[in-house]
Every structure is written in C-alpha cells, then in structure tokens.
Amino acid sequence: MTRTEADLREHYATLADAVTEGGERRARELIGRLSLAEPRRRPRRRRTVVALASVVALGGGLATAAAAGVPVVPSAVSRALGWDDPVPGAYNARPDTAQRVLTTTLPDGRAMDLWFAKASHGGYCVAALLARSPGHRPSADDLSGGSATDGQDEAGGGCGGPIGSRWWRTFGAERVSAGNAAGDTFIVHVPGARRVQLAFPDGSRQDLPLADDWTAGWLPAARVRRHPMLIGYDAAGHEIGRIRPF
C-alpha cells in the first residue's frame, strides 16, 4: 500500500472531526465545575490528618506486599506500568510499591487482576491484567505485550495525577473480548465505599469486587450500552457516591 504525508494529514483531520458534541459538552461542564470550586481552606492540622490517613490507608495494602519481600510482578504488568520506558516529566510507576489489589473473573473463566502502584510526583498507576486462558496464572516470567490470540497475557493501564482521598473516578475502560462476547473493562476508584454495585436502567443490580478503594470488572457490550450507574455504599448501607464507569 502506498501512502503519502497527505494521507497522514487526512487521517488526523478525520480524527479531529470525530470529536463529538458530547465530548465538548462534558469538558465545558468540567470547566464550569472547576471555576465554581474555590480552593477549600482547612486548618493545617486537619489537612495533615487527612493526608496521613490516606497514606496509612494506601500503605496498609502495600505493607502486606512489602512484608513478603519485593513484589513479584508479571512482566505484562511492568510493561503496562511503563517501568521499562520512564518518561521525563511524566508520572512514572514506582516498582517497589506495586501490588495486586483485586482479582475478578471474566465470563470465559479468565482471571482479571487489578494492579496498583504509586507514581512519581504523587501520582498513581493502575493496570488490568488478563490471563491468557482460564486457570492460567500470569507469572513474572511470562511474555507480555501481545494479545490473547498470541497466547500471551494482556495488560493495559497507565498513570495519572494524584488521587484525592475522596475523589471518585473511572480509569482505563478498554475493549476486550471474553469468549465470543465483546465488552469493556472498567476500573474505578471509590474511596470510602464498603460495597459497590452496578445499577441498570431496568432495575437490576450487579455486585462488584472491592479492595483498597478500587473496583474493577468487565461488561459485555450490550450491557455497556445501557449505561449502568456504579453506586457505592458505606458500612451502614447508605449510598455515598455514584459514577458512570463508561
């Protein structure tokens, strides 16, 4: 196939035209919310307590990993978190802080692990790792970076800025097939939640795994298109937050 630079320009022009009104509207809404939100002024002591609480909460899980020595991280995850390719000025994962926070199972029986690591400059990194086949457990020696059709484990993820101790956010929805069904993975940070569910427009609910303030899972495309709401509850069963994971 012969290509020219004109094809590249056309590609980018077409891509830029694909920006949706919805995307622009959501960004304008965000700008509005940011502009309304004045920086909160709290007594310094309280801020320190909140910060310490966050560190302790996060450190609890990390301490477990540290107690067992340096965490053994599947190579697919280390590549997903970019350890082999740190970028100056960007958030880069700290290998010593990596830990698997939860495991869930896709409909075809494959395990999906959610990994978390602290990043430079106060950021964080998350990665979802899909085992190549049901019953297989990825190890540090596995090849990585390919798709499931290559007979390899898959991992996807990345790094972002600091996450607040009360900030709910979604991260890293990816299109992944499970068996014959296409669907999307989701990773959501739900600080404070003790139970999380997906609520669908028809009233049905689906419980989700939860560990260290994170939840993750996979939904077939047909259910993704129904735009479920992720709802979190505290220990007393009161709703404390909701967010759309897709």
Place this chain on the structure above:
Amino acid sequence: MASFEEFANTRLPALLRMATAICNDPILGEDVLQEVLIKAHRHWSHIQDLDRPESYLRRMLVNESVSQRRRSTRMRPTADLPDAADPADPTGQQADREALRLEIERLPRRQQVVLALRYYGGLSDAEIAETLDCPPGTVRSLASRALATLRITAVAGLIGSEEVAR
C-alpha cells in the same frame, strides 16, 4: 489577564481536537484533556503569567497522553476481523483509514506525538522539540522512523534530507 474559565472555554475546541490527534483516539483524547484541565486549573496562577499558555497546555497534553497510555500497554480486541469486504465501504477507504490508525497506535508514544504535532498541529520541528523537551534532531529522527514504519515517503524539505536518505 484571562481567567481560567475564559481561557479554557475559548480554546476548548482546539484543545480537544489536539488531544484527540495526540492520542490518536477521540475517547482517550477527551480523558486526557479533562486531566489536563484539572491540573491547569490547579496551577492557573502560574500558567496565566506565561507568554504562551496554550503552548504550555499542549505540553501538558503530551505528557498526560504518555502517562495515560503507553504503546506496549494497549489492550486489543481479540475478535476476528471479518473476511468479506464491508458492503458499506466498497472502496475500502474506511478500512484503509482504520488500518492506518492502528498502525499509528502501534508506534512508540513519542513517535505518535511527533506525527500528531507535525501533521495535525502543523508545528515546526523546533516547536515540537520544545514541546517534547528534546533537540530538534531527535524530532527529525523520531519522525523519520515513524514514517519508515508506516511506509510513507517523506517529501524532501519537510523533514531533513539526511534523515530521508537513511
């Protein structure tokens, strides 16, 4: 001095399109821009005093896009592609565009960024170098390698002739 809201609302469409081009993906571009807006709002008192706040935000877009997605980490769909030609795309143009998009996605991140800044943003190599915080020669090298991988012959003058000859 423009407020954050005034600046962001005015430049939003251009920033969103640039984020989409840099990420090679509209959805990811939207995510990256939102992250950048949050950070830009937090540091607006500093950014608004810069000579070129838009250049600074472009640099933030690039850094954020690299942070959010690295080339080797992308999960890919595993469903088989259909063998038969799509009746809605008899000339195959749409398929060609998608093939090019996927090939760009497989390039190393910095090569992707260089292509987007050059062929969408229309930036010079010097401007791209400033954005990526690297020498212009590195930009030319990244572009040359990306074009070679995509099997695109650069027109002399658009990139250094020395690089084209390699």
